[in-house]
Amino acid sequence: MPVARGAVSGLAAAFAGLASAELTAAAVRPEAAPVTAVGAALVDLTPVAVREWAIRLFGTSDKLVLTLGIIVVLALVAVGTGLLAVRRLPAGIAVTGGFGVLGAVAALSRPEASWRDALPSLVGAAAAAAVLCLLVTAARRPPPAWAPDRGARAMDRRGFGRLVAAVVVASAGATWAGRRLGAHGSAGATASRARFVLPRPTVPAPPVPAGADLRVPGVSPFLTPNGDFYRVDTALVVPRVDADTWRLRIHGEGVARPLTLDLRQLLARPLVEHDITLTCVSNEVGGPYAGNARWLGVRLGDLLREAGVRPPSQGGRADQLVARSVDGMTLGTPVEAVMDGRAALLAVGMNGEPLPFAHGFPVRMVVPGLYGYVSACKWLSELRLTTFAAYDAYWVRRSWAQQAPVKTQSRIDTPRPYADLAPGRVAVAGVAWAQHRGIERVEVRVDGGPWQQARLGASDGVDTWRQWVWPWEATAGRHTLEVRATDGTGAVQTGVATGTVPDGATGWHAVDVSVRAPG
8 A cells, every 4th residue: 555655646746746837837938847848958968860760750749759758757757756755755855856956957958048947847846845745644644543443544545535636636727727827928929920911022923833733642732731831840839929029130240230120120121922842951861851832021131231241252251140049949051042142031921821830930031942950940039140160050069061952852752652553554753852953854763674754743943842743554563663853953863872960861762562463
């Protein structure tokens, strides 16, 4: 019985501590909650190889898996702490306090942290310690001397059970209150997005060309719906920024006229629309982390010129533009790429609607031709001009390259790997991209045979992917299909296979399929 009561005491105390911490975090900021803070710190400390493995295995669910993993570990530790406390209560309380300090340190390690971020973990640890002391004391209390042994044990069990139930109910109430307060705290941001009406573009994008979408079943649509657009970032809690209080600061080396803009002032400038494919550097050959959207925003190069910035090719002092997110993430973009005339945008719209919160509302960067980790800062708050020699952004400090132009890639969307096909004509189809260079040709081969040219969908410019399709007369047996692309400069996609680190994967995407015998 002491063992069971100790385990229950530890779990109930941990629940009370997490609930109290979440309630406190609602008054501080959601990112300060201990599970979130510890998770974010673990993301920072995780080796690149392990992080890439997690992305490959869990995809965009990696953050949920991390959070659940932390909760499971906490539950196991809570059971052990409860068992320890039954035997040595001061030691159990010390372990509980140690975890509170660990959570506080993790919260204070975040880039945008203040001293207040330590409060949720410390308050949670104090609540957990108090509940642990209460429950363990009750668990160790001897039965009344006047009662029969069997009746006393039953009364003792009921009394302990009622106490645990009261703790659980109170903790559930605190959790509910914390989430309600958190939702109320983000209500302003939600309301500001609901009120936000996208202005008409000064320079609208032309209609998507007829034939750009080949409408082959199984192929990614030419324009990726917002809800299906990939998301790869480190934010365990999606920042919800109030558009009414949002500000952007532009400053640094070579900035003759520093700027601080609110959203209204930003939107007073000419707005342009442009179709751009974004790609994550973590995308393996044939992977899903690419998407194409119609973006609306202000030309970033024009805004920098307004601030008096000159690119290095014109004698400018800064060669790196460091973008900072509201959660402290930093991305470094070559100034030359931003100011060379390409459609580098501070985007406010995505596929005809305001940016979703998960994709950077109210303002994010979009720069065609560069992987997202050096160009696509979401929840933008600051642009600082500096040099690559003077500063390494977040991902560069974690073994990724400083500069990362997108590599030519092609992908087979259909047939799927290990598909069981009927003999006869099969549509082999997919997408290919080489942003800011465009796709000139796509070729497919079967079982290492000669390359066959595929039919391309109509081009929507050099900054978007192109669909392609090749009709294959499939014969019985097991076959390997491979694809390669040629970009707009005439360079053929390399077949040399490399991993994603440090600047993107290379190689030809291959799919193995089986074709049934006729009849």
